[in-house]
Amino acid sequence: MRGLVSRTACVVAVVIAAAMPPVAEARIPDWAKAIAEAAPTIGPEIPPEPTRVLLDETTVTVQPDGRYELRMRRAIQVLRSDAGRFRIGKFHYDETTCDKVRSRAWHLPPFGRGRRNREDAVDVTLSDDFLTDSRTRWVHVDDTAPGSLVFFEFEAVVTPYDLTYDTSFGVGVRVDRSRFTLTTPPGWTVRFDWLHADGPDPEVRGETRIWELRDLEPVAVEPLGEDPNARQPRLVVAFDPPADARVSGVALRDWTALGSWFESIAGDRRAVTPAISEAAKGIAADGEAGALRRTRETAKFVRDRVRYVAKELGIGGLRPHPASEVLEHLYGDCKDKATLLQAMLASEGQRSYGVLVNLTTNDTVSSSVPSMGAFNHFIVAVPLPADVPVPNEVSGATVEAGSLGRLLIVDPTDEYAAIGTLSSDLAGKTGLVLADRQSALVRLPEGRAEDNRVERRLEAEIGPDGTIAATLVTTRRGESATRARRAWRDDAEGFRKATARALDDVWPRVAIEDQTVEDEAADGAFVETARLRLVPLRGVPAPKLLAVFPGALGELPRVSLGRRETAVVYEYPRTLRYASVVHGIPEGTPAPSGDEASGDGWSAVSQAAVEGDTLTASSEVVLSRRRFEPDAFRELKKLWVAARRATGADVQVRP
């Protein structure tokens, strides 16, 4: 096969080199000609990626009134035949804030002359939101082949809500040059910050600043891998007008300013109406156990009763609908649900704060350059009294927030997370607590191994004929419960089948005679009880061994490390705790040997004892560390082997 690759690639290179027409004759713009003339030649080997981006450039030219002209240019060299998706240039914009959207595309093929695409561009709505102004402009070129150069250009005039701009460098393929250029009117000041990676200071030419990165490697998506977005360098810039300037868009000089501005557009939406009071009272009627219980019940009401429907038209992308409207319709998006929760709590005299946070990407918040682009989600923080101990079941979602005191973080949009737990999407993120002039950045609690627990209890009886009857109770808490709940509610049948498959891998042909689920116990746990029966097959000797902790390792996913070059990142820390009792084992059966091991950020321990015909065994694996860099893969393998030893005990079930 190697011979075929090399031979073919040589033919490709020779053919392309011979066929490339003079760039000067091509009908492409000057900026593209300059790139085409300097484009690298394609080597004899088949390249490792389908394309290379020669230039990825965003230019923002700010007008004195705060609006800005946005221009994006991208030059792509097609390296292989599987580069089809790069024939389409995409430009995401907001129909409300963007005007005069223009797009152009050119193709300089390896044969023939370059030309501009004259077909209509297509504006599509790709967002999952129910109603949205978000559009994506598609413009395409035809018939690309290895050696083609493709150029896209998009322009728009933007009337921003705030005078900041967030941009990421790198686009999932190799990028030779990525550049962001900002030009401001005289007298304006510019602040910037790099996130995810160190970046250069800008090159300053008068009122123009240019930030440029070169040779950006593509970021691969891998199982148990880091979020690719969080590995792309991210630049946030703020452009502040002179104090006396009248501009559209707010200047965010600090985070307090952002908090105050957001309150100015959203604060009135929390107005309490009689209907809200009545709804809140109905919930609180049996809530004599105190403010915390009332808060949790109210949050649960909003989480469960208000269905997620996002109507994000115009300023509606930032400004919640009035709480009264959300209650009346019983639908809304994250900020609508959070606003209703705040209003209901307020009607009962409970103070709360909105919290802006980013649900999908880590480290989007700069401490020095505030921007609305840092956030895409809205949750609620409820102050807890400082003099009362925090109950265990909510301690994982509680954070000390300086002058704002101790806060319970509640996400009423997450229908699967128990109130009092914090999803792994939010754990460790930085959010902006909206408390007007007290608004402040707060780091949400990191998840703890103890908060995300799987506890499994097995009681099994081996009959004289080799039949095994067992009851397996699995109790999940924290993120593990959230995920199981989502799987169960989305597809109960699929959940049952997945359980059966997982058990069958360990106890082949096991039949689940009955399976019940309590999908949210009072303490937020997800409890699954299965009655199992394993009958020996006629004509086949019954297995001699029985796994004592069935399905245990399913809770600690693994990945192949053979070719892995990037960190393994667990989405949340966890504790796996198993206890098993097996009656009816043959006389004289030795207990499986116990084991104890630990390492950097993990431990695994097991023990077992036999008394008469009964085996009692327990096992615990604790993973408090989430991240293993490639140089820690040996440590990770040690963990996996130790976990396998701690949970892989078998007991002899027949002589």
Add this chain to the structure above:
Amino acid sequence: MTPIRWTFAVAAVAVCAAASAVTPPRAAERTKLRIEPGPTAMTAEEKALEADPENGVRDAVILVEETFRDEDLGEDMATGYHFRAKILSNEARAVADIEIPMYADDGKLDTWWGRTILPDGTVLELPKSALERQSVAKAGRDEFIALKAALPGVVPGCVIDYGWVLRESGYLPFDRIELQRDWPIKSFRYEWKPYSQRPAAYKLSRTEGLDIKSQVEHQHIVVVGHDLAPPVVEPLMPPKPEVRAALVLYYLPIGTTFESYWGNMGVFLDRFVTYLTERKRTVKRVLQTLEIDAKKSSLDDALRKAYAWIDANVERSDLRSFEELQQVQRDDKSGKDPILDLLERRKGSAFSTDLLMITVARAFDARASLIFVADRTESLFDIGIRAMSQFDGTLVIVREKGSTIRDRPLILAPGSGLPYGEIPWWYSGGEGLEITEGGGRALTMPFADSASSVAKREGTVAFSDGNFSLVGKWTESGTGQVALAERRRLRKLSPEDRTKRIDRLCGAGPERDVLSAEVRNLDDPKAPLEVACEVEATDVPVDDTADVYLLHWSGPWIEEVPTLPEGERHNAVVFDYPRVERMHLAVAAPEGFVPGEAPDAVRLDTPFGRYELRITRTDSGFEVDRTLDLRLPVVRPDDYRLLRSFLDRVAEWDRSTLPFRHGEAG
């Protein structure tokens, strides 16, 4: 009147009328759309409906779904729709988020109602004015939009009821409506009034055991169903279109009838094939190039020679490898005559290679033609639906001169990479359409027997690193169908994706790291495809203190037999193809252990297949020989229990262990 733009037009030169044909109605007879809102209060029956997961009622029940499609309005069509459902869980509330797709320029919503009936009887109305317009896609002046509405106050226990009448231009040339959904449907009605100027037809399929009736009344096709349960999903079942009840509505070409469609189509295509394959110049060139002497050779020799020539000389444009696709083609356009073009450029499509074979066969006076076939992993060919769009490919059928229709014909897939006389497994099992001078005729496509597709695996398993890990090293090769699909898939993958795929074939995964993985003979269809693997597993801890260590000998070096669930089976069990798997494995004892007694040999023989397991003790460990012969590609639900029992036993033996005793060898 033109087809509406967002549907797929039926390709083909098709002809005709229906498993039930529809007599053309009188022109442009205007019909009142019989679509009306449901009652504004819950009926007693609706009130009583509750979730009953054991009986498949979990999130919602569709109480009424009614559609009336009138395409006989001159240039326009009108669609009336009524949906009423009881919501039983939070997850089902999303059905109250309504979208009505339409073209911005000619779509017009005539009628709308939408309401939520709360458990306490309160009715929350959503007026037409609350519908909001969402652009979906816009290009130039063309814009496709959706009118959207979220019904208010939806909670478990409520009933939602909404509907509309939409007018727009055009018609749907071919439409498939599934009659079973994820939720049970209490009452279903679909009424279609086709355009009067074109013959139309419909076909109901997979309705066995369901309360579904159809009739044609006043030139309308009316399909009514009651208590339609969600379809049963089972492993190894036929593809979705073959197990879900569906209604197909379509138009036939003008001037054709339902009865004559396949006849006319066959005649038309046969003439086309004859025109291309019987021209003297073409026949002469073909025989010359392939060095076939029509006077001295037999038909069989000539066909085998042509088949081999295609294998050796022709690059099939649809089977190009990733590397071949990188070659920049200045002029990849074919000439007017596909056969002569194939001879000249040695490149061509499956259609061209088929025509070449037909030319050779007809030169020997054999009756040879095309047979149109469907990929059974997608759907089967249904002769009751008069549409050529059902087919995915063509093969060659040859009947010797003087043979009768009852004689078994020769079916060939030239250029496929398969041995002479075999066809790709995905075309076997269903029916194909044989093209003859008398018209089109359905013909069942045969399966090859298991002996022609043999997978062979040979390797070693040994512990290393002081019993810390287990290393398996083996080579897998296959004949016949075994490597066909995999070879095609691997060839099309980019180098990096191919590496990932080969790793997966070697069992790479959470528990195993691939030390080396290689594929051989990928570009030589005549040689068996070989995959050579070496993997390391660290999840088999050896307890060095134990007297006895039991090792499961199975691993990625055998293909795991499918696990079939207990209970009643509704659909046939469908395997890809009959095949034989042979494995020979040498297993070395862990360090500090010696082999114990070898388990007894096993042999299972059933109508479904045969299984043999022979384990031999050696000085250093064991040798394991396993054979699994899966004979039947399709097993009826009646035989499910027996099949499951066979596969369970195979799985159980595959999970058996090799005993090693603590102690030093020798």
